[in-house]
Amino acid sequence: MGSPRIRPDAATVVAAGLLAVIGANLLPLVGVLAWGWDLTSLLIVYWVEALATVLLAALKALFAERGSPSVPGGIEPLHELRAKRGGWQPRDGWPPIYPRNVPFALSILGFWVVTVCPLTFLYLSWVSPTAALSPSLGLSIVALLVAQASSFVSEYVGDERYRDVSAREVLRTPGLLGLVIVTLGWLGTAGRAGGLVVLAGAVLAKTGVSASRFYADRVGRPILHLGERFGGGAAFSEPPPELDVPEAAVIARVAADRRSVLLGSVGAIGFGFVHRLGLCTLAAFGFALLVRDPPLIAVTGLAVLAVVAARVLSYYLRYGTVEYRRRGDALVAYDRLLDAPQWIVSVEPTMDVSVRNAIADRLLGTGTLVVSGVDSVDRDEVRLGPVRDVDRAVERLDLPVARTDRPDRDPAAIAACAGLSLLFLAVPAGLFLTPRVETSTAVGVSVAFGPFFVLLVGVLVWAALSRI
Structure with missing residues (x-):
């Protein structure tokens, strides 16, 4: 995490908040001891808490201002948006939404859909619980939801904590709660639902997890350094990946061709299914076709169409809203929607520029250039285009490109x-x-x-x- 945020005059606030978290999490222990709650009652309370935490975490991740390091070996849904810089402010007074955080928000939602939800249905079919919803259980759930919402409004948005966290930091807590739910479900399927010691131990373990996470989020270091023991000291946050626009005036502009961008998105649809959520969506649709269930076919078909639409919109946001500007000796890719530069490169005679053999360019007569060796990004090359007339774009931007023709037809x-x-x-x-x-x-x-x-x-x- 980032540097500690705590100040001497804020120690009392953190201590009071920590006591409040511990008290709220020990409330189910009262239900176990005084109201006769069983394991199923605990599962209902914790399942609702985990669901609310996941939804709020996905919402928090969208507003997180700091950058998130890449996940080794992981591919998030719409991962191409990780390269977007800048944010979109839906209305005055609200924090901006950063498209680069959308893959992380979808990742935690996808994890819940493809893991926790199936395990929940499996538990219900295996154990067949007969828990009755009591007033005390309903009151605990309502209090839990109110506490979650008030914390989001007053602390995360009101105190502007979104400025000091990254999307990866925000999404660590839902994973811990999911582990608690899976553990309780395993205890239920193992036939150990009736032990008072087991129920009390589950409540105390959940309280310890929540208290540790609260302390680490506010202070900047984990209790007893447990995070270093189990997390390997991995970095979850980095400075915001924003760029400073050169001070030179804009002397030329070339906009991306929207028709070519939309056509190019068709070829990128398949990559929208190369992750857990996409593969599970295709598998569910195939199963629905196999069993010939019209309602199931309709639901899973809409899910597939949603993935396709999200992929097209993501591709368009990546390239369709960008304008290429020449500022003095610099070439700037500027996103007009997000009002932020995406990459900056110095225009020199030794500049490495090549022509991309894109299918959409061949069909529509547009052109796309590939610029290599750009220091302002963490990848090997960036794309300039597609533009309506690549020769005119090269001339207007004064780029050192000798040939813009593509390979001959074969x-x-x-x-x-x-x-x-x-x-x-x-x-x-x-x-x-x-x-x-x-x-x-x-x-x-x-x-x-x-x-x-x-x-x-x-x-x-x-x-x-x-x-x-």
């Missing part, structure tokens, strides 16, 4: 890719046309091996279109 490669695509598509088509194979079997094989064929055909179609 009819032989187009024919070969088209033939192989038809060959692969003939396999699932033959299953449905052959009378010896039942329709249910054909659907099952298609669902099981469909992603493999879609991947192969997609690569071949892309290769063919790139040679048009």
